Amino acid sequence: MAGYGRWSMPRTIAGAALAALLAVGVAASGAVADDLDDQKAQIEDSIESLEGDLEYLDADIQKTAAKLKDYQSQLPAAEAALAEAQGRVQAATDEVSALAARVELAQENKDQIARQIAEDEAKYKDVRKVIGQIATQAYKRGGVSGDLSLILEAASDGDLANGIDLADQAMRSQNAALDRLGQQGATDRNAQARLVAVEEEIVGLKAKADAALAREQAARDEAEESKREVDALVAQTEELTDELAAKRPKIQARLSAQEAEHAAVLADIKARQEKLLREAEAKRKAEEAAARKNGQKSSSGGSSGGSSKPSTSVSGWGLSKPATGGYITSRFGWRPTPAGTIDYGGMGGYVHAGVDWGFGGACGSPIRAAASGEVWFAAMSATSGKKVTISHGVVNGHALATNYHHMSSYVVSVGQHVSRGQVIGYVGTTGNSTGCHLHFETILDGSAVDPLGLL
Template sequence: MKHDASLTGRGKLAAVISAGVVAGLTVSLGIVPANADKLDDHKDRIEKQIAGTEKDLESVNAMLQKNGEKLRKFQDRLPSAEQAVQDAEAAESAARSEVQQLQGRLAAAEKSRAEMVEAQEKTKAMTDEQRKLTGQLAARAYQSGGLEGSDFGLLVRGNDLNKWANSVEVSSRLARAQNRELNELLGRGAEQRNATARLSAVEDEIAGLKKQADAALVRQTQAREAADAAKADLEKLLADTESAQSELEDAKSKAHQQLEDQKAEQQKINQAIKERQERLKREAEERARKAREAAERAKREAAAAERRRAKNAAALRAKAQAAQKKATVATTNTKPSKTVSKGTWGLIVPASGPITSGFGWRPTPAGTIDYGGLGGYLHAGIDWGSACGSPIVASASGRVMQEGWNGSHGITVSVDHNIVRGHALTTNYNHMTRTAVRVGQQVKQGQVIGYVGTTGNSTGCHLHFETVVDGQHRNPAGLLW
């Protein structure tokens, strides 16, 4: 019986199982990252795994259906296979019976032959004895003058009993006793001939029975082999079919289990995403609430600050106007000469040109940035309206502590003068076009440290000069003159 090589579909089955069933779940919600992108990636990965498993399950179901059809076909073949086994076993049984019957007949024939041989040997011995006795009778008759003639002599010499038996003349001459012996001799001779013929027939029968028995034995062996082969084919057919069905059912069970696990994982991820969205919503609502509160608080603080600003601005304006008036009286239209006299702090004017703006409160100039948002600012120094590129000198000796860009002040140089009159003093030179010193350099009073420019929050070429005493801006006029 030929088996279907594609019965189990083991190659396809292995591919289906290895595609996802034995892969298992490689992710766990217990380590789901808080990062939203990673959580979404996790969700996408699980959905792809579910799609792959469902596809694998479809393949397994298709293979189960296909294998089920084959199983039904094989089951349809079972009756004929079982009948073949029964027929083969019946043929074997018939052949066995035939062999047994022939062997019985052969044994009987051989027994009969043995008996015939034994009887023939006995008959021969008796015949020989009878002939001997007849010869003795003939001799006595001859000696006594009886049994004259050539026929009896012929009988004795030629052993032709038939001729002698057919001879009426010889029979009439024999004595009664002699005649009886001769008749017995004739009977045994005929019996011996018949036994020989029967023995020959029995031997022929034995030879024929042996041939039949050998042929029947061959048929029995062939029938037994056919029965064994049919039974083995049937058992193989059933085993392969059941094995294939079992493997596919196992694959289906594993695929179902994996699908359930993946869907459970998907549900966990969806729940995590839902919780994340709810948390984000709560956080957004909380931020909105805090923003509203902050806006209301800022509004209140801005109103209070505006009130303070207006009050402070008025005070600063009054103070600045007074200081500017004093500085203007002392310095208006004056120019530093090459031999500038030093003030009480020992500082000299750092640049040439007229003073264009003094120390005090100023409204934010058009075209500049209102950093404080108050509509004005404290002008914490004095401006000299010098031409761009004009030299700027150190107002006092000291060490350069800053050099370079400084936000709205543009290119700046700051010089630390250490302690002057018991106070820490620093001078700042702002809005330069370029510098002539470096940080850490020691400079002398009157040494060129840079050149007038209009960098930073500036509307024209000028030097903005500041004096910082003990960390607080002071009006430079009080230190210069």
């Protein structure tokens, strides 16, 4: 859809902003917006509104810009998905590390228990060996020999009684050690049970660790896929931005030509309206002079070209809606440049000089004269397509004209007088238009004003 005006759209600076998506660190694990239907609807609404904002561009440029908008809209969700996937990688990595630490600790515990059991077993064997030696010697000699005295480090005088006492003390000492080792043996049997439990724990922990490693790998694969998606979106965004930028000189030249054409049309209308105003003023003065001469009041109301028939659908300017049905798709006024698009005109936006009515994409609805008047223009324009301009004369002290653009056809001719509500053509999409619609303008004293303020 199209209308006259000056163009400008700011260029996307994709570099730093988009590259930041690739530097997303590990984020706290959180769900990406799970209402994908709403998100999709928001993106589609954004792209649909873009068509109105880019109405002065060719359909292929709009299509490219819509793709760009789509990719840009998908980037935040892709970024969030990447951050979440990286968070899962970190969580899985932490789990693997924690399980590995637990396995190591359990293994150390197992080794410690095994060493303690081995040490106690060795001590037990040594004590039993010494006790056996003492008992054997005592049995063979019916007493304690000199050799045993030497073993027990008997007194230097070799007194037998002393030697026996020392042997008894040695036996008692070894038996006490044996008792202690017996008690330790019970402890070691418990330790053996604990050793079995630890070994089972290690097996279980290793199984968990293997599962955690599998989850980590899956998370890494998912993160890599998310990163590839982000990389692709960034690359596509940059490619389309560059593509639109490359077309900028051609588009600027065409927009300049369109702006010049529009200015020439307005200048022509303004000149003719100024003539109407001068003629109306001259007529008013002549009527006043004649009235003074005849002693009568002037009959001039300072208005012409409008119907005197009362109608609830007619505004104070004598205008009625130029089409039945349809809905407003674009209003009059300043239209800021959509974020992320190319600045073609350098003004940050443009003025949409009229109001657009859409008809669900269908052409052919009848277009009616908003008020009675004279057809000033009925021809084909490169920008406006098949268009009609009707002068409604001087209304409320101002020269008023209406423009009807992008018709599929018109059924009036220059110089023809038409009545309010008379069919003058049919809705189309000729000229610089990307869909069936009526672009309607109101020109007041040579300047485009908001039609909704006059209807």
